[in-house]
Amino acid sequence: MRIVLVGPPGAGKGTQAQFIASHLSIPKISTGDIFRANVSGGTELGQQAKAYMDRGDLVPDEVTIAMVRDRLAEDDAREGFLLDGFPRNVPQAETLKKILSEWDARLDLVLELVVDEDEVVRRLSGRRTCSQCGHIWHVMFDDKRDDICDDCGGQLFQRDDDKEETIRHRLEVYQEQTAPLVAFYADEGMLVGIDATGPVEEVTERALAALRPFAG
Numbered sequence: 001m002r003i004v005l006v007g008p009p010g011a012g013k014g015t016q017a018q019f020i021a022s023h024l025s026i027p028k029i030s031t032g033d034i035f036r037a038n039v040s041g042g043t044e045l046g047q048q049a050k051a052y053m054d055r056g057d058l059v060p061d062e063v064t065i066a067m068v069r070d071r072l073a074e075d076d077a078r079e080g081f082l083l084d085g086f087p088r089n090v091p092q093a094e095t096l097k098k099i100l101s102e103w104d105a106r107l108d109l110v111l112e113l114v115v116d117e118d119e120v121v122r123r124l125s126g127r128r129t130c131s132q133c134g135h136i137w138h139v140m141f142d143d144k145r146d147d148i149c150d151d152c153g154g155q156l157f158q159r160d161d162d163k164e165e166t167i168r169h170r171l172e173v174y175q176e177q178t179a180p181l182v183a184f185y186a187d188e189g190m191l192v193g194i195d196a197t198g199p200v201e202e203v204t205e206r207a208l209a210a211l212r213p214f215a216g
Helices: 012-026 031-041 044-054 061-072 091-104 116-123 164-177 179-185 201-212
Strands: 002-006 029-032 079-083 111-116 127-128 136-138 191-195
Touching: 002 012, 002 179, 012 029, 012 111, 012 201, 029 031, 029 061, 031 044, 031 061, 044 061, 061 079, 091 111, 091 179, 111 201, 116 127, 116 164, 164 179, 179 191, 191 201
Parallel strands: 002 079, 002 111, 029 079, 111 191
Antiparallel strands: 127 136
16 A cells, blocks of 8 residues: 555654554654664755755755655665655645656555644643653653653753743644645645554554555
8 A cells, every 4th residue: 555644743643653553564754764764865956955954954855856756766665655744835745746647657545644723732842851861751641740861860841842932833834834745635636634643552443444445
């Protein structure tokens, strides 16, 4: 199967991508992994991307697309893949469609993880990071009543990108950039949305149930 996973920050895409890809025996491909592999491998595309990242700029679409094309051409992705973090916008989606059509292939499904904005804020703003070991705790899910790391005794703090105002800004950016992508795939007739609230295992079950009619 060839799947794209979409959803706002805090929807649990990374976690669900891992479970779904493992269940289907297909590679999970994220733009973050691709960037790291190209930068650490010193590829020409990696050097181009690193120059932008070092300046704090977004990597241009053409560099990102070239990296994704190279990754999708690898042997392990021939029979299927799960894309997490790509495409991020409609032009990238149109380019992905062209790339796959060149290989006489197409996406089977775009799975959207649907989660309420307030739930996203609750999930992300509750995270606390240990200043010593880097372990991330959650004030609700881990039943934390103090600001001390249970692993090493270090002081816990809230990262700037876990603060409510930052999270709400990220959600605004997501709506501006990625909401049109959801509409694009709905028009293509391949969008399926699932409720991404509740325990991780339940969300995974919903995802796999949504995939079954498209498998095989």
